[in-house]
Amino acid sequence: MKNIINILPENVANQIAAGEVVQRPASVLKELLENSIDAGSTEIHIEIKNAGKTSILVFDDGIGMTKEDAEICFNRHATSKISSAIDLFNIKSKGFRGEALASIAAIAHVQLISKQRNDQLGTQIDINGSQLVANKSVVAEDGTKILVKNLFFNIPARRKFLKSNNVENKHLMNEFFRVSLSHPEVNFIFLNEGKEIYNLKTSTFKKRIIELFGNKTNEKLVPINEETEILRLNGFIFKPEFSKKTRGQQYFFVNNRFIKSPYLNHAVKVAFEGLIDTNYNPSYFLNLHVDPKTIDINIHPTKTEIKFEDEHSIYAILRSSIKHSLGQYNISPILDFERDKNLDIPYYFDKKSSDGSMSIEVNSNYNPFKKNKTISLGNANHNFEKDVHTLQFASDSEDFTQLDFNDINSSANTNQIIQFNKKYIINKTKSSLVVINQERAHQRILYEKFLKLISSNKKNAQKLLYPSELEYNSQDIRILKSNYDQLKIFGIEFNFNENSIIISSLPSFLNEKDLKLHIDNLLYNLQNETPINNFSESDLFSKILSKSMSIKNGKILDTKELEYIINSLFACKEASRCPFNKKTFIKINANDIENMFK
Ligand code: ADP
Ligand code: MG
Numbered sequence: 001m002k003n004i005i006n007i008l009p010e011n012v013a014n015q016i017a018a019g020e021v022v023q024r025p026a027s028v029l030k031e032l033l034e035n036s037i038d039a040g041s042t043e044i045h046i047e048i049k050n051a052g053k054t055s056i057l058v059f060d061d062g063i064g065m066t067k068e069d070a071e072i073c074f075n076r077h078a079t080s081k082i083s084s085a086i087d088l089f090n091i092k093s094k095g096f097r098g099e100a101l102a103s104i105a106a107i108a109h110v111q112l113i114s115k116q117r118n119d120q121l122g123t124q125i126d127i128n129g130s131q132l133v134a135n136k137s138v139v140a141e142d143g144t145k146i147l148v149k150n151l152f153f154n155i156p157a158r159r160k161f162l163k164s165n166n167v168e169n170k171h172l173m174n175e176f177f178r179v180s181l182s183h184p185e186v187n188f189i190f191l192n193e194g195k196e197i198y199n200l201k202t203s204t205f206k207k208r209i210i211e212l213f214g215n216k217t218n219e220k221l222v223p224i225n226e227e228t229e230i231l232r233l234n235g236f237i238f239k240p241e242f243s244k245k246t247r248g249q250q251y252f253f254v255n256n257r258f259i260k261s262p263y264l265n266h267a268v269k270v271a272f273e274g275l276i277d278t279n280y281n282p283s284y285f286l287n288l289h290v291d292p293k294t295i296d297i298n299i300h301p302t303k304t305e306i307k308f309e310d311e312h313s314i315y316a317i318l319r320s321s322i323k324h325s326l327g328q329y330n331i332s333p334i335l336d337f338e339r340d341k342n343l344d345i346p347y348y349f350d351k352k353s354s355d356g357s358m359s360i361e362v363n364s365n366y367n368p369f370k371k372n373k374t375i376s377l378g379n380a381n382h383n384f385e386k387d388v389h390t391l392q393f394a395s396d397s398e399d400f401t402q403l404d405f406n407d408i409n410s411s412a413n414t415n416q417i418i419q420f421n422k423k424y425i426i427n428k429t430k431s432s433l434v435v436i437n438q439e440r441a442h443q444r445i446l447y448e449k450f451l452k453l454i455s456s457n458k459k460n461a462q463k464l465l466y467p468s469e470l471e472y473n474s475q476d477i478r479i480l481k482s483n484y485d486q487l488k489i490f491g492i493e494f495n496f497n498e499n500s501i502i503i504s505s506l507p508s509f510l511n512e513k514d515l516k517l518h519i520d521n522l523l524y525n526l527q528n529e530t531p532i533n534n535f536s537e538s539d540l541f542s543k544i545l546s547k548s549m550s551i552k553n554g555k556i557l558d559t560k561e562l563e564y565i566i567n568s569l570f571a572c573k574e575a576s577r578c579p580f581n582k583k584t585f586i587k588i589n590a591n592d593i594e595n596m597f598k
Contacts, residue, residue: 011130014076014106015155020301021103024162025052026171027302028104028148033179034094035101036060038081039144042202043187046176047194051168053151053159061143064116070123071135073112076102090292094257097301106130107158109149115140129154177212178258181251181285184208209236209285213249215475219524224286226321231290231314233321237268238283240275240326248283255289257297260304267315271322284322288314417562423553425562436585438557438565440578442550445568447579449509450542454489461491461505468503470516476523477501483526486537490545492519514549521548543579 008016022028029052036044039062047057065073072078079098082088088096104110105127115122122140126133152159162168169192176198180188184205190198200211210217221236238248250268252259272282294309308314416428425436472480477496480487487494491507506512525544551557557565569575569584578584 010076011106014102014130017076017099017301018103018107019158021100022107022151024171025056025151025168026175028052028056028108028151029058029172030175030179030302031095031100031104032056032058032146032148033175035146036062036144037179037183037186038093038095039063041143041186043189045189045191047191048169048172049193051165052172053162053165053168054149056148056151057145059143059145061141064119064143065114065123066116066119067123067137070112070114070125074101074105074110074125074127074130078102088298089296091297092255092292094303096297097303099301102130104148107155108151108153111147111149112144113138113140114144115142117142178251181205181208181212182253182256182258182287205234205285205287206236220283222325224284224321224325226317228317230294230310231288231317233286233288233317235284235286237286237322237325240272240282243272243276243280243282245280248281249285250281250283251285253287254295254306255292256287257306258304259306261306263311264315264318267318268322271319271326275326286318288318290314412563412566417559417566419557419562422556425557425565427566432587432589434585434587436565436569437553437578437583438555439550439553440582440584441565441569443546443578443580444572444575444584445565446546446549447542448572448574450490450545451538453507453509454538454542461488461493462508463505464503464512468512468515469500470503470519471500472523473499479523479526480519483537486541489538490541510549518545518548521545546579 021031025048029046029048033044033046036058039060041060041062043061045057045059047055047059049055069080077098078101079096081093081096081098082091101110106129109128110126112125112127113122121137124134124136124138124140126135152162176188176190180186180198180200184203184207187202188198188200189196190200198212200208203211206218206221209221220238220242222239224233224235224237226233235253250265252261252264268282268284268286276282290308296307297303300306412427418426419438420426420435423438425438425441427434427436477499480494480501481496484494491505492503492510493505494501494503496502503515506515510518522541522544551561551565576584
């Protein structure tokens with residue numbers, strides 16, 4: 001029989017390899033950027049034409065290549081990053097497979113110009129579909145410049161399958177975001193069709209995120225930090241209210257390499273459970289640092305999937321740290337500025353039991369949407385609200401406004417009012433116990449007071465003896481200016497300079513010493529896409545200020561204050577709900593208690 005096995009020529013092998021490494025222009029950009037990063041560049045310049053179909057240029061100021069290295073870098077398995085199999089288990093560079101340049105050169109027109117700092121001249125190599133066209137010494141800048149033109153020129157079927165420029169551009173941007181986020185210390189300049197669209201200066205991770213995703217992003221971020229023996233985790237998640245139905249921004253970086261991991265994504269989703277709708281997706285930017293020996297990057301040609309030695313523990317750590325941060329930051333529809341002391345739960349993570357089956361107990365108190373199904377008995381920090389919700393003493397259909405003022409007043413004798421857990425005011429009436437949430441109740445009281453003040457058209461302003469100057473940045477001042485009329489209705493009058501506002505009058509209900517805090521809160525909420533339903537600007541301002549100025553949960557109240565809350569709340573038009581539509585109080589009657597003993 002005749003032998004039928006051939007060894008494929010190098011250029012054919014390269015074309016086949018290219019099928020795995022290079023799917024589209026964005027794959028080329030990714031490989032070139034990673035090479036520039038590996039070369040220790042501090043500035044990387046990118047130019048894209050026709051969504052990368054016509055050309056992709058990457059120019060860096062990294063170490064460059066010698067003449068000999070420039071000549072062999074297009075060979076398959078040509079890499080400076082590893083030299084033996086052992087090195088595969090300690091990878092610190094982005095590349096190591098030595099096939100990117102060989103693959104790209106097999107399916108495009110490539111020009112490389114590279115020079116090392118100490119060399120007089122650089123080297124230029126032109127290579128078309130694996131065929132060397134030119135190899136010469138040239139005058140060049142330090143670093144490496146690679147131009148990739150006419151991608152898939154020799155594989156018409158692949159070229160035809162490239163998507164529209166919009167789609168290919170989106171892929172290019174995705175790759176650019178991934179690399180520039182994982183290396184905020186590097187400057188990136190990005191030109192599309194000759195127009196500069198990004199000029200990113202050396203920065204921090206947080207600032208880089210904001211630069212890429214817009215100024216408003218700052219307010220959406222909650223920091224994540226965790227350090228254990230097997231994993232160092234840091235980064236940010238978006239507050240739950242900024243979750244999207246679409247996938248949103250989801251970034252995992254492992255040792256500064258972007259990776260895809262449905263498994264770890266699940267861990268994040270679980271941490272958000274109860275805070276976002278199941279069909280919404282959290283956004284996150286998370287850096288995971290692990291010992292390179294504990295991961296295998298080698299399992300996918302584009303190196304976006306990796307294998308962790310201890311995947312289950314990483315899952316558990318991720319989930320618990322995010323849960324913890326969400327709890328700490330007390331994410332609620334309108335943001336708290338004073339942290340509720342009840343939320344400072346001692347955080348506990350047992351490294352030894354990190355086997356995936358562990359469950360981290362996080363105080364579910366932070367979660368306004370979730371109803372617990374069990375009561376924990378014998379717990380010193382017994383959560384009253386939780387029990388009440390669980391047992392449904394107060395049915396949702398009950399008309400709370402039925403509880404009349406007289407009923408309360410008739411028994412408002414001081415020794416029958418108690419404050420419980422620094423949060424609830426409990427009062428006995430003729431037929432029931434009334435449990436009031438002090439913060440929500442006070443919000444309702446203030447909210448109605450503010451609305452009344454505005455509609456009465458009374459002049460609320462009181463002139464200050466000495467005008468008060470508060471410093472703000474230009475963006476804040478712009479916002480305050482554009483709300484000038486509204487603020488005036490509230491009685492806040494001011495002039496402004498470039499970097500400060502000078503307040504000349506205040507409403508009677510606002511204390512001058514707290515002014516800065518309340519204006520900060522106002523600015524914060526106005527700049528946020530805070531999802532509160534408002535009827536009008538006055539309504540919005542009343543809501544924000546009532547939230548900002550209310551007595552907080554966690555504050556010990558004296559008898560006078562307790563009485564004030566009870567009496568003022570039940571004098572409100574809509575005593576049963578706070579301005580953010582949550583219950584201000586619940587009622588427990590004898591029957592409910594009866595049932596509890598069954
Ligand atoms: P890998 O990155 O896996 O080593 P590549 O095919 O991407 O393989 O690159 C081959 C080699 O060419 C690299 O190992 C590196 O030595 C050199 N090289 C590629 N790009 C650059 C660059 N921008 N600056 C300096 N050297 C580079
Ligand atoms: Mg490479």
